[in-house]
Amino acid sequence: GAGVSQSPSNKVTEKGKDVELRCDPISGHTALYWYRQSLGQGLEFLIYFQGNSAPDKSGLPSDRFSAERTGGSVSTLTIQRTQQEDSAVYLCASSPTGDYGYTFGSGTRLTVV
Amino acid sequence: DQQVKQNSPSLSVQEGRISILNCDYTNSMFDYFLWYKKYPAEGPTFLISISSIKDKNEDGRFTVFLNKSAKHLSLHIVPSQPGDSAVYFCAASADTSGTYKYIFGTGTRLKVLA
Numbered sequence: 001g002a003g004v005s006q007s008p009s010n011k012v013t014e015k016g017k018d019v020e021l022r023c024d025p026i027s028g029h030t031a032l033y034w035y036r037q038s039l040g041q042g043l044e045f046l047i048y049f050q051g052n053s054a055p056d057k058s059g060l061p062s063d064r065f066s067a068e069r070t071g072g073s074v075s076t077l078t079i080q081r082t083q084q085e086d087s088a089v090y091l092c093a094s095s096p097t098g099d100y101g102y103t104f105g106s107g108t109r110l111t112v113v
Numbered sequence: 114d115q116q117v118k119q120n121s122p123s124l125s126v127q128e129g130r131i132s133i134l135n136c137d138y139t140n141s142m143f144d145y146f147l148w149y150k151k152y153p154a155e156g157p158t159f160l161i162s163i164s165s166i167k168d169k170n171e172d173g174r175f176t177v178f179l180n181k182s183a184k185h186l187s188l189h190i191v192p193s194q195p196g197d198s199a200v201y202f203c204a205a206s207a208d209t210s211g212t213y214k215y216i217f218g219t220g221t222r223l224k225v226l227a
Contacts, residue, residue, distance in 0.1 A: 104156030
């Protein structure tokens, strides 16, 4: 597609359930990033994938969070045993190798009730 | 510990006037800076960037100024238009590892009044 696609756009889940968020980056973009924006906060870095290199997971807030990127393209962010503080907009971005500017998707708004 | 700070959560400007959005940072290793614009229910879109080797970058109505000694950057929009109403984020990166991992500020909501 022409842009970064994220699904679902909205997700409401009960506390304690697991959720999976999906990101389809721009075709050919080797770098993929996950960020989240909690209410009143800036964008918080979560994880970064670049080609076949080991991902930079330094931003994941707890071991309930994990992400994978299959075949160097689609990525899924999984949150296990969701908590109310996980409620946020989760944004995915991609960029070509060596490019400074990201292209963001529209995000997934996660609400944990 | 907020490494990138946007101390003004909101700003209102009359159409046609200049909008000035400010951003301060604490990490002297930051060497690349971006501004993003975000409309409701959309992802942020890249607006303009500046490298630490420059002190100004201009693109149409948008100009970014960097003052390294003050660890301060600003985005000027001249003339402001109602379509510029959005949340603006500044972001900074210390590109020592090549990951282009950015630290974002909390954003400033700009409202341009017609």
